[in-house]
Each structure stands twice: as structure tokens, then as C-alpha cells.
Amino acid sequence: MARILVIEDEKMARYTVHQILDRAGHEIEEAENGAIGLDRLEAAAFDLVITDIFMPVMEGIETIQEIKRRHPDQKILAMSGGGRTQEIGVLRAAQAFGAVQHIAKPFSEDQLLVMVEASLAG
Amino acid sequence: MPVAVALAGGILLSDLLLPLGVAGGVPYVLLVFLGWVFPDRGAIFVLAAVATILTAVGYLYSPQGGVPWMVLANRGLALLAIWGTAIPLALVKKMQEALRESGERYRKYYHDTPAMLHSIDGEGRLVSVSDHWLAVMGYERGEVIGRKTAEFLSEESGRRARESVLPALLEMGRVTDIPYQFVKKNGEVIDTLISAVMEMDEAGKPFRSLSVVTDVTERKRAEEAVSESENRLRAVLDNVVVGIITIDQRGTVESFNPVAERMFGYRASDVIGRNVSMLMPEPHRSEHDGYLARYMSTGEARIISHGREVEGRRQDGSTFPLELGVSEVNLKGRLIFTGIATDVTERKRAEAELRQAQRLEGLANMSGGIAHNINNLLLPIIALSGMTARELAEGSAARERIEMVVKAGENAKDLVGRIMAFARQEKPGRATVDIYEVVHGVLELLPTMVPPTINTKTHLDEVAGSIRADAAEIQTVLMNLVFNAVDAMNGQAGDLDVSLSRVYLGEEEEAPIPGLGTGAYALITVVDTGEGMNETTLDHIFEPFYTTKEVGKGTGLGLSSAYGIVSAHGGTIRVISTPGEGSRFYVYLPLDDVSLRHRSRGAPPRQAATTTTHL
Numbered sequence: 001m002a003r004i005l006v007i008e009d010e011k012m013a014r015y016t017v018h019q020i021l022d023r024a025g026h027e028i029e030e031a032e033n034g035a036i037g038l039d040r041l042e043a044a045a046f047d048l049v050i051t052d053i054f055m056p057v058m059e060g061i062e063t064i065q066e067i068k069r070r071h072p073d074q075k076i077l078a079m080s081g082g083g084r085t086q087e088i089g090v091l092r093a094a095q096a097f098g099a100v101q102h103i104a105k106p107f108s109e110d111q112l113l114v115m116v117e118a119s120l121a122g
Numbered sequence: 123m124p125v126a127v128a129l130a131g132g133i134l135l136s137d138l139l140l141p142l143g144v145a146g147g148v149p150y151v152l153l154v155f156l157g158w159v160f161p162d163r164g165a166i167f168v169l170a171a172v173a174t175i176l177t178a179v180g181y182l183y184s185p186q187g188g189v190p191w192m193v194l195a196n197r198g199l200a201l202l203a204i205w206g207t208a209i210p211l212a213l214v215k216k217m218q219e220a221l222r223e224s225g226e227r228y229r230k231y232y233h234d235t236p237a238m239l240h241s242i243d244g245e246g247r248l249v250s251v252s253d254h255w256l257a258v259m260g261y262e263r264g265e266v267i268g269r270k271t272a273e274f275l276s277e278e279s280g281r282r283a284r285e286s287v288l289p290a291l292l293e294m295g296r297v298t299d300i301p302y303q304f305v306k307k308n309g310e311v312i313d314t315l316i317s318a319v320m321e322m323d324e325a326g327k328p329f330r331s332l333s334v335v336t337d338v339t340e341r342k343r344a345e346e347a348v349s350e351s352e353n354r355l356r357a358v359l360d361n362v363v364v365g366i367i368t369i370d371q372r373g374t375v376e377s378f379n380p381v382a383e384r385m386f387g388y389r390a391s392d393v394i395g396r397n398v399s400m401l402m403p404e405p406h407r408s409e410h411d412g413y414l415a416r417y418m419s420t421g422e423a424r425i426i427s428h429g430r431e432v433e434g435r436r437q438d439g440s441t442f443p444l445e446l447g448v449s450e451v452n453l454k455g456r457l458i459f460t461g462i463a464t465d466v467t468e469r470k471r472a473e474a475e476l477r478q479a480q481r482l483e484g485l486a487n488m489s490g491g492i493a494h495n496i497n498n499l500l501l502p503i504i505a506l507s508g509m510t511a512r513e514l515a516e517g518s519a520a521r522e523r524i525e526m527v528v529k530a531g532e533n534a535k536d537l538v539g540r541i542m543a544f545a546r547q548e549k550p551g552r553a554t555v556d557i558y559e560v561v562h563g564v565l566e567l568l569p570t571m572v573p574p575t576i577n578t579k580t581h582l583d584e585v586a587g588s589i590r591a592d593a594a595e596i597q598t599v600l601m602n603l604v605f606n607a608v609d610a611m612n613g614q615a616g617d618l619d620v621s622l623s624r625v626y627l628g629e630e631e632e633a634p635i636p637g638l639g640t641g642a643y644a645l646i647t648v649v650d651t652g653e654g655m656n657e658t659t660l661d662h663i664f665e666p667f668y669t670t671k672e673v674g675k676g677t678g679l680g681l682s683s684a685y686g687i688v689s690a691h692g693g694t695i696r697v698i699s700t701p702g703e704g705s706r707f708y709v710y711l712p713l714d715d716v717s718l719r720h721r722s723r724g725a726p727p728r729q730a731a732t733t734t735t736h737l
Binding site: 010012013016017019020081105107109112 | 494497498499500501502503504505508509512528531
């Protein structure tokens with residue numbers, strides 16, 4: 001039972017993640033892009049931020065960097081679309097910048113929930 | 123003047139004193155001779171007139187006596203003598219003046235003319251030289267006159283002068299355009315041409331020459347410069363790395379440099395004089411004459427172009443691509459066309475391979491983008507369907523259907539995964555692994571992968587070395603190749619050979635593998651005796667989704683992902699295939715251990731005549 005912020009520009013992906021997390025009993029808020037996500041973070045605290053890596057209007061890495069700058073202890077789970085080149089490098093960079101874990105789309109319900117638990121555990 | 127007066131007075135006096143008829147007027151002639159002294163010819167006539175008057179005076183005033191007619195006759199004779207002397211004398215003086223004038227004119231020309239003139243006597247000694255001669259040679263007249271010409275010539279010229287030129291001049295009376303080298307006072311040597319005529323005296327002996335010396339030093343230097351630049355040009359033409367062919371306006375070959383000879387396989391003598399169309403394959407051959415004719419009549423430069431790619435035809439009949447630039451030269455009204463030809467076979471091959479590599483890279487990028495999008499779409503399909511399945515009654519038809527959707531999604535995910543493998547350029551989970559172990563791991567599975575109709579042989583070098591790689595990916599590559607080989611044999615009997623060896627690609631390799639640097643490589647070879655591939659297929663085999671298999675059999679992704687994996691590991695895959703006979707795949711992977719540099723020198727088979735090599 002955690003407060004989770006989902007930052008994802010793809011509507012279907014956002015909906016899917018929301019569904020999975022909701023069914024598992026978490027409290028979810030959504031943001032379409034990094035900028036909006038940061039605003040949400042200012043307004044309230046979250047146990048976990050799940051963010052997509054490749055997004056328009058503030059790329060995922062930048063979002064993660066900014067989140068970490070403002071909220072150094074924030075737990076972050078990075079999602080990747082898995083198609084772009086340099087994907088792994090980006091994911092690793094995301095990790096280096098502060099994402100706790102990463103998960104590649106498409107994942108199943110169980111896979112996401114496992115990663116969320118792992119991320120929350122820290 | 124006083125002399126004249128005195129003389130006149132004296133004669134008159136003697137005439138007056140002496141009796142008539144004795145002296146007469148004849149002495150007055152002397153006066154006339156006096157006129158010779160004066161520069162003006164007119165003085166003679168003046169004196170003659172005076173003498174005439176005095177004769178008359180003498181007659182009138184001298185003492186009487188003598189026979190009248192004799193006296194008159196005497197006076198008359200005197201007058202005759204006076205004028206008979208004066209006139210010829212005057213004429214002679216006139217001639218003398220004319221002579222002097224012409225002599226002076228001659229001398230003036232001789233000294234003023236800006237030409238080197240000299241005259242020698244019968245012994246070859248200089249008797250006169252023009253001022254210009256002295257100016258050029260740097261001498262004073264006094265240093266020169268009386269000396270022999272040979273003293274002012276170079277040793278070789280002097281010898282020639284003595285031995286052949288002078289004798290010829292003396293005998294034949296003239297020489298023309300003899301090359302001499304004169305040596306100036308300052309030691310400088312000038313090249314000249316000398317022409318001379320010899321004057322003979324009344325006895326027929328050579329008396330005096332008139333020689334004209336023309337300084338041709340500049341001309342000679344210019345000639346040498348031209349000849350040197352011609353040699354230089356020839357050296358350049360012979361040694362440039364392009365073929366140079368010149369033709370006239372009818373297309374007849376005029377020159378054909380050594381590079382062109384090598385390029386076309388003809389000797390220059392085989393080509394010069396013949397039409398340039400012999401170097402072209404059809405259809406260009408017949409077209410060329412048309413181009414030339416049209417150009418000549420319209421001035422339209424259809425054939426003139428810069429760096430146009432055409433085909434050349436060698437002596438053995440084979441054709442090859444060449445880059446041709448044609449320019450036009452107008453040599454005194456005659457049109458010459460110069461063609462610069464570069465054999466671009468190699469370049470075109472490299473360009474083709476580069477294009478191929480770029481195409482594959484472009485596809486990789488595109489695939490990556492598509493994969494990303496599909497992954498995003500698969501997320502709801504897999505996750506939401508999964509969730510829904512759980513909410514349905516176990517064993518129900520609905521649940522079964524939904525679970526099928528999930529499975530389809532998972533399959534799609536795998537597919538996309540393979541596309542990503544092709545698009546990926548990163549180094550995923552890599553470690554230093556023994557390539558033998560990696561390959562061997564796959565070959566252990568061969569019995570399950572390969573039908574019994576196929577005879578398999580393996581040759582593995584157990585100490586090939588280690589590579590820095592993702593073992594799973596390399597195994598995927600090998601499996602792909604094996605599956606392809608199996609499919610190529612279509613269930614028929616055949617052979618499959620898999621071998622592993624270590625090779626070293628050094629700088630001495632004649633046909634280096636494009637894209638690979640020097641160094642040690644593991645070479646995995648997969649050879650089958652299947653149906654083989656034609657050139658068209660070979661052009662596309664590494665493209666994603668390209669497949670010759672029927673719908674439903676195979677995804678067309680095996681080779682493209684294999685290529686992507688191998689590239690990402692710093693290696694490459696080469697293929698040689700003959701339709702109807704089989705294919706050979708060569709996978710190069712850079713070895714990790716530098717110490718093995720010189721252990722083995724193997725090279726892939728060169729291009730055989732009937733097969734083709736492609737990336």
C-alpha cells in the first residue's frame with residue numbers, strides 16, 4: 001500500500017500501469033510528462049516514482065536527475081520502451097542518476113509488482 | 123686662297139712679260155688644278171673661269187708680236203686646256219665624293235647597325251668589327267683588330283672554324299648559318315649563327331669577308347626549355363596514376379599513356395590510329411560516333427563531361443567501370459579531346475559495401491524505433507489481458523481465450539526482442555569467454571537441430587582463444603546459421619560443416635575485410651550444400667524481415683539479428699554462395715588476447731570465379 005507517481009506520456013501504458021497498481025492496492029497519481037510530474041512531487045510526497053525513460057518534454061533521464069536534485073531520497077523505478085538504441089546504456093545511466101531499479105516494457109502484471117516491491121524496499 | 127691669288131698673279135705676270143705666243147695661256151691650266159684642293163667642286167669652275175679671264179687678259183695686254191693666227195690659236199688652245207681639264211677634274215672629284223660618301227655610309231651602317239658584324243682577311247684575322255660586336259663581346263676595338271676570330275670562339279667552335287668553316291668560306295666564298303659559340307670578354311658563352319661572304323681581289327684571292335653574327339642564345343635556351351618541358355610532360359603523362367587518352371575529332375586515338383595500357387590491356391601501338399570506340403562496350407560504342415558527329419556539327423558538348431561514369435572494355439572483352447573526364451583542346455585550329463580515365467572498380471565496390479552497411483544501419487535504427495512503439499503497445503495487451511484472465515473462472519472458455527491473447531502478446535514480445543537485438547549496438551551482458559566453449563555448447567545440440575539426412579562435420583580449434591562477448595548472443599548467432607543451413611537443404615541429404623579457427627588479419631592481406639581492423643579473430647565457418655543463394659538474395663539477406671521462405675515458416679529475422687549481434691561485438695559476417703551448390707558463412711569475432719598475434723595466419727578463400735562475396 002504505497003503512494004506511487006506514474007510519469008508516462010503514452011496513454012495506454014499509463015492506464016495499464018495504473019490498473020495493475022490499483023488492483024494491488026496502491027494509491028496512484030499520474031503525470032503525462034516530467035515537468036508535470038515534478039509539479040506533482042512538489043505538491044505531495046510519494047513513496048515511489050515510476051517514470052518512463054523516453055518522453056517528449058523533459059526526457060526521462062532529465063526528469064530523474066531533477067527529481068533527485070530536489071528530493072534526494074526519492075525512490076525511482078525507471079521504465080524503458082526497449083526499442084531504442086543505446087537503451088541499456090541509458091538505463092544504466094538512469095540507475096547511476098538515481099533510479100533504483102529499472103524494468104523493460106512490455107512486462108506482465110506480476111513482473112511490475114515484483115519490481116515495485118523491490119523498489120519500495122530500497 | 124692666297125696661294126691661288128699668288129699663282130694667278132705669277133702666271134699673269136709672266137704672260138704679260140713674255141712676248142706673245144711664247145707661254146700662251148696654257149700655264150693658266152695650273153689654276154684649274156688648284157681647284158682640286160678645294161672641297162667644293164664649284165671651285166674648279168670658278169678657277170677655270172678665272173683662268174679663262176686671265177687668258178683673255180694676257181692676250182689683250184701682253185706685248186705684241188708673233189703671228190696673229192698663231193697667237194689666237196695659242197689662246198684658243200689654252201682655253202681648251204683650261205676647260206678640258208676643269209670638266210674632267212670636276213667629274214673625277216664628283217666620283218671621288220660619291221665614293222667617299224658611299225664608303226662613309228657603309229662605314230656608318232657597319233658601326234651603327236645593331237648587329238654583330240665583322241670582317242676578316244684571308245688569314246682569318248679581324249680587320250674590322252661593328253660597334254655592336256664590341257658591345258656584345260665586351261672588348262675595345264684595339265683589343266680585337268688583328269687577332270684571329272678563333273681567339274674569340276669557344277674551344278670547340280674555334281677548332282671547327284679552323285678545320286672546316288674557314289676553309290669552306292675561302293673556297294666557296296660564302297657560308298650560311300654556322301653555329302658558333304663566342305666567348306665574351308667576361309667569359310660568358312653565347313650561342314650564335316654566323317653567315318659570311320668572302321670578297322675576292324682582282325687576283326681571285328680572298329681579300330675580305332663580311333660576316334653577320336646572330337646571337338641565338340635566347341632562342342637556344344627557349345628551345346631547350348621547350349624540349350625539357352616536353353620531357354617533363356612526357357614523364358608526368360607516363361607516371362600519373364590515371365589513364366590519359368587523346369583523340370582527334372574523328373575519334374582516332376592519338377596517344378595512350380602507360381596507365382591506360384594497363385587499364386585496358388592494350389599496348390599503345392595497338393590502339394593509336396584506331397577509333398576510340400574500340401575501348402567501349404556496346405551500346406556506348408555506336409553511340410560515341412554519334413556524339414562526336416553531333417558535337418562537331420553543333421558544338422554541343424554531349425561528350426564533354428566532368429567525372430562521368432562509363433564502362434570501359436578491355437582487350438579480353440571484359441568490362442569495368444571507369445570515371446571519365448573529357449576536355450577539349452584547340453591546337454592551331456585542330457580539335458583534340460583529352461580523356462582522363464580512372465578505374466573505379468574498387469571504389470564502386472567499396473561504395474556498394476558502404477551503402478549496404480548504411481542501409482543496414484538505417485534499418486537498424488528504424489527497427490529500433492518500431493520495436494519501441496510495439497513494446498509500448500504490448501504492455502496493455504500482455505498486462506491487462508493477464509489481469510483479466512485472472513478474474514475469469516478457471517477452465518472457462520473465456521479465460522482460455524484471454525490467455526491465448528496473453529500468449530500471443532508474449533510471442534510478439536519475443537519477436538520484438540529479436541528485432542531489438544539487431545538494433546542494439548550496446549554491449550549487453552558480456553564477459554570474457556572461451557570461444558571454443560561457446561561454439562561447442564551449440565554443437566552439442568546439433569542432433570536436435572539437424573535432421574538425420576544431413577551429414578555434419580565439425581572442426582574446432584580448442585585453443586582458438588577467448589572473446590569478450592555475450593555468450594548467449596553468440597550462440598544465438600550460430601544457431602541461426604545452422605537453422606538456415608538446414609532450411610537451405612530442404613530436407614534433402616547434404617553436408618553441414620561447422621568449424622572454428624583462429625585467423626590473423628594483417629596489413630599484408632590482399633583483400634582485407636572491410637570494417638575489420640588488423641588483429642586476431644576467431645573465425646566460425648558454417649558451410650552447407652543446400653540450394654545456395656543468387657546475387658539478388660545475397661544483397662538482402664541481412665535485412666530484417668527479408669526471407670525467401672514461405673509465409674509462416676521463419677520470420678526472416680535470424681540473419682539480420684545475427685549480423686547485428688556480430689557487428690556489435692566488433693566482428694562481421696561474410697557470405698559466399700553458389701546457387702545449386704551451397705553457401706558458406708564466415709563469422710569473424712575479434713579475439714581478446716593480443717598475445718596470440720602471430721600464432722596462426724589463415725585467410726578466407728579468395729573470391730573464386732563463380733561465386734560472389736557480400737557483406
